Amino acid sequence: xxxxxxxxPKIAASVEADEVxxxxxxxxxxxxxxxxxxxxxxLLREELERALNVCPSCNHHMAWNARAxxxxxxxxxxxxxxxEGLEAQDPLGFSDSKKYRDRIKSTRKALNENxxxxxxxxxxxxxxxxxxxxxxxxxxxxxxxxxxxxxxxxFERARELDVPAIVFSSSxxxxxxxxxxxxxxxxxxxxxxxxxxxxRKPYISVLxxxxxxxxxxxxxxxxxxxxxxxxxxIGFAGARVIEQTIRQKLPEGFQRSEFxxxxxxxxxxxxxxxxxxxxxxxxxxxx
Amino acid sequence: xxxxxxxxxxxxxxxxxxKKIGDLRSISRSGAVDMTVEIGRLEKKAKKLQEEIFxxxxxxxxxxxxxxxxxxxxxxxxxxxxxxxxxxxxxxLFGEDPSLIGGFARFDGVPVMVMGHQKGRSTKENMLRNFGxxxxxxxxxxxxxxxxAARFNRxxxxxxxxxxxxxxxxxxxxxxAEAIATNLEVMAGLPVPVISTVxxxxxxxxxxxxxxxxxxxxxxxxxxxxxxxxxxxxxxxRDATRADKAAEALKLVATDLKALxxxxxxxxxxAGGAHRNPAQAAESLGAALKKHLRExxxxxxxxxxxxxxxxxxxxxxxxxx
Numbered sequence: 001x002x003x004x005x006x007x008x009p010k011i012a013a014s015v016e017a018d019e020v021x022x023x024x025x026x027x028x029x030x031x032x033x034x035x036x037x038x039x040x041x042x043l044l045r046e047e048l049e050r051a052l053n054v055c056p057s058c059n060h061h062m063a064w065n066a067r068a069x070x071x072x073x074x075x076x077x078x079x080x081x082x083x084e085g086l087e088a089q090d091p092l093g094f095s096d097s098k099k100y101r102d103r104i105k106s107t108r109k110a111l112n113e114n115x116x117x118x119x120x121x122x123x124x125x126x127x128x129x130x131x132x133x134x135x136x137x138x139x140x141x142x143x144x145x146x147x148x149x150x151x152x153x154x155f156e157r158a159r160e161l162d163v164p165a166i167v168f169s170s171s172x173x174x175x176x177x178x179x180x181x182x183x184x185x186x187x188x189x190x191x192x193x194x195x196x197x198x199x200r201k202p203y204i205s206v207l208x209x210x211x212x213x214x215x216x217x218x219x220x221x222x223x224x225x226x227x228x229x230x231x232x233x234i235g236f237a238g239a240r241v242i243e244q245t246i247r248q249k250l251p252e253g254f255q256r257s258e259f260x261x262x263x264x265x266x267x268x269x270x271x272x273x274x275x276x277x278x279x280x281x282x283x284x285x286x287x
Numbered sequence: 288x289x290x291x292x293x294x295x296x297x298x299x300x301x302x303x304x305x306k307k308i309g310d311l312r313s314i315s316r317s318g319a320v321d322m323t324v325e326i327g328r329l330e331k332k333a334k335k336l337q338e339e340i341f342x343x344x345x346x347x348x349x350x351x352x353x354x355x356x357x358x359x360x361x362x363x364x365x366x367x368x369x370x371x372x373x374x375x376x377x378x379x380l381f382g383e384d385p386s387l388i389g390g391f392a393r394f395d396g397v398p399v400m401v402m403g404h405q406k407g408r409s410t411k412e413n414m415l416r417n418f419g420x421x422x423x424x425x426x427x428x429x430x431x432x433x434x435x436a437a438r439f440n441r442x443x444x445x446x447x448x449x450x451x452x453x454x455x456x457x458x459x460x461x462x463x464a465e466a467i468a469t470n471l472e473v474m475a476g477l478p479v480p481v482i483s484t485v486x487x488x489x490x491x492x493x494x495x496x497x498x499x500x501x502x503x504x505x506x507x508x509x510x511x512x513x514x515x516x517x518x519x520x521x522x523x524x525r526d527a528t529r530a531d532k533a534a535e536a537l538k539l540v541a542t543d544l545k546a547l548x549x550x551x552x553x554x555x556x557x558a559g560g561a562h563r564n565p566a567q568a569a570e571s572l573g574a575a576l577k578k579h580l581r582e583x584x585x586x587x588x589x590x591x592x593x594x595x596x597x598x599x600x601x602x603x604x605x606x607x608x
Contacts, residue, residue: 085607091547092538096523114607145603152600174491174513176523179537180549183491183513184602187499190468191475191599214513216464217452217492218471236464236492237454241518245454255459265462 036060052272061209061229061272066118066133069168073276074122074131081120083153086146088115092179100177103139113138115146116171119154121161125280127287130158133168134208134215141171143215144178148185151219155192158201164283165196165203169220170232173213186218193219202286204279207234207257207266225282226266228257229275234266295351297340301559304333337559344508347531349540350516352508353487357562359569361388361403361446364486367569368576369394369401375435378427381461386417386449387425387497389432391441395577400436402429402497403446406487419488420453426466426496430473442480442580445497450515452493467496474499475595478588482579484554484572485509485541486561501595502579503549505541506572507556511549512539549602552579 034043039058047056052072053064070079094100108114116139119132132154134141143151151167158165174182193203205223207216209232217236220226228234235255243250253259260266270278294302308329315322344352352358365372369392377383389402404421407413436443452463474481474497483500489511505511512519519533520526544550554572561568586594 083608087606089604089606091604092536094536096536145605149603149605176514176519176537178604179513179547180511180539180544181547181603183495183511184549184599186468186492186495187471187475187599188602190471191499191596194472194475195596212464214492217467217496219468221462221465221468222472234464235459236452236467237459242454242456242459246456248456250456254456259460263460263462265465 034062036062054272059230059271061231063136063170063209064272065137066135066168069133070118070120070122070131073279074124074129075126078123079120079131080122081118082157083119083150084114086114086149088144088146088178090177091145091181092177094177094179096177103177107138111135111138115150116141116143117147117150119150121157121163124166124276124283127280127283128161128163129166129283130154130161130163131166134170136170136208136210139175141169141215142173142175142177142182143171143185144175144182145185147171147175148182148188151185151189152192155189155196155203155219158203159196159199162199162201164201164287166206166279167203167219167223168206168208169211169215170208171211171213171215171220173215173217183214186214189219190222193222202282204282206270206275206279207232209233212236212238221265224286225268227268227270227278228260228266229272230257230269232257234260293356295348295355297344297348298559301333301336301340304329304336308333341559345531346510346534346538346540346543347516349508350510350530350534352560352562353510355560355562356406356408358487359561359565360408361405361448361486363565364403364446364569364572365392365401367566368573369399370396371398372401375432376428378424378431380424380427382422382424384417384422384425384428385415386419386453387421387429389429389445391436394442394444394580397580398441400432400441400443401446402432402443403486404449404494404497406448417453419449420451421449421493421496422453422455422458423461423463423466426452426463426470429497430466430470433470433473433477437477437479440479442482442584443477443500444576444580445481445483445500447483447485447489447494447498447511448487448509449490449493450488451490452496467492470496471499475599476592477595478591480580480583480586480591481595482576482583484576485511485550486572490515499595499599501583501591501598502551503598504552504554504572504575504579505544505550506554506561506568507541508560509541510534510539511541511544512537 036055041057053062090101207228372392374390406419407416481500483498484504516530516534520529541553557564557567
């Protein structure tokens with residue numbers, strides 16, 4: 001083995017020791033280095049963050065924290081958060097391996113976030129927008145009462161201010177722990193969206209990896225323009241459920257952005273580095 | 288052709304007792320021995336047993352009742368409650384989905400649109416109906432019928448009874464999520480009265496896609512849930528056999544949903560469940576539908592949209608402003 005080959009695994013080992021969670025935001029990961037899972041490239045965290053968490057070697061779009069995304073996509077200093085005080089309750093008294101109440105409490109503490117959605121108003125290239133994004137790291141971005149309420153208010157605020165709405169989705173779907181009330185958030189958000197349509201301002205929905213279940217099957221798929229990041233997993237049913245139902249292996253690339261584009265289910269796939277320009281362009285064309 | 292109705296474990300003692308009563312009756316009728324006293328005693332016992340069983344049903348037992356294959360399905364209610372049913376097929380885009388059907392009909396003489404998930408009783412029927420699990424075509428047909436009803440100013444009555452939207456490759460390719468999402472928005476804006484009744488299983492988004500009503504009613508032994516108890520158990524408890532536990536946790540029975548404000552009225556079922564007396568179940572539901580429809584037809588189109596909006600806008604429990 002050459003000296004070069006010897007060096008690489010060493011770094012990889014140290015990264016693995018950190019147990020890098022692909023899904024968690026880079027700002028929360030520890031260490032200087034990040035390994036790109038699909039291509040195995042070891043990347044300097046700082047450089048990766050500069051590249052908007054896209055692997056420079058294989059173009060893999062890694063998870064990108066909602067707040068970092070807002071900061072990068074909106075005009076500097078323009079993002080003003082709303083509804084940050086909304087907190088989940090435990091209407092069912094739900095408990096699995098852990099009480100829902102405790103799960104919420106510990107997740108809030110660990111992430112320093114109240115729930116799985118951050119939203120507010122901002123400007124993109126000087127154009128005012130009502131905007132929101134899922135925090136996938138918060139219980140899989142699941143939509144319970146708080147997320148549903150915040151999404152609803154994104155549309156209500158957009159209607160009130162007569163500005164475009166933008167939502168970045170990444171969610172496993174409805175939050176089981178709030179039972180039927182989570183399901184009802186699908187109807188609530190879609191009803192609010194329906195009202196917003198009256199003002200004839202665009203709603204741009206950006207689907208991120210992953211967007212499934214009750215979030216895919218409600219406001220997320222109803223954008224006037226629906227765009228997705230490359231290779232994002234987007235669909236209604238989870239792969240495991242489908243495989244169990246049809247007793248077949250799923251084809252390669254199933255439910256990925258490229259698959260959806262090919263089937264006519266989304267408008268475009270947009271590279272992260274071009275996202276800001278694309279949003280600005282669409283708003284400009286439709287406002 | 289229907290398969291023999293299955294009997295649930297907890298129903299069995301009652302069914303056995305009833306069989307015994309039936310046997311005694313036929314002996315009595317043959318004139319050999321007078322069994323009147325004995326029959327009367329057993330009937331009293333059966334009544335008491337039924338009360339005992341049904342007064343303390345667990346949520347999991349209600350899940351089982353909601354799926355009972357002798358339970359009245361959508362087309363049974365159509366037969367009991369409507370005349371002039373004129374089924375309309377196809378989504379005009381891809382295909383016809385027999386698991387979600389509907390058309391115009393008369394309710395109490397008044398023309399309406401009726402729509403519902405349809406399950407099958409035999410294997411053959413279930414193949415046709417896909418066990419009541421619609422594909423995108425079903426939802427897109429429903430959307431077509433919603434808009435048709437709106438154009439002709441006909442109230443819409445939907446009947447929910449599905450394990451969920453079908454999870455398959457084709458369904459995903461053709462946009463299952465988009466089809467459901469679109470229906471949620473279309474329903475929100477309908478300028479006509481919409482009443483949705485859960486008659487059996489209300490399985491998640493596949494149920495809600497025809498469930499955005501001004502009024503949402505539930506039959507007493509139906510369920511409505513964000514996920515099936517089996518699915519919930521396999522994800523949260525990593526064990527699908529703990530569905531009973533999941534059913535308790537999910538609070539998915541009619542009285543739970545009434546308490547959470549999701550459901551407006553629970554329709555009381557005949558003793559022992561709707562499958563023991565479908566005609567009576569239909570009669571109770573019919574009376575409730577008539578009452579709600581009478582109230583809703585007083586509202587103007589805008590008011591109907593606002594009424595529905597206010598109902599769903601209010602759902603959710605959180606703290607803070």
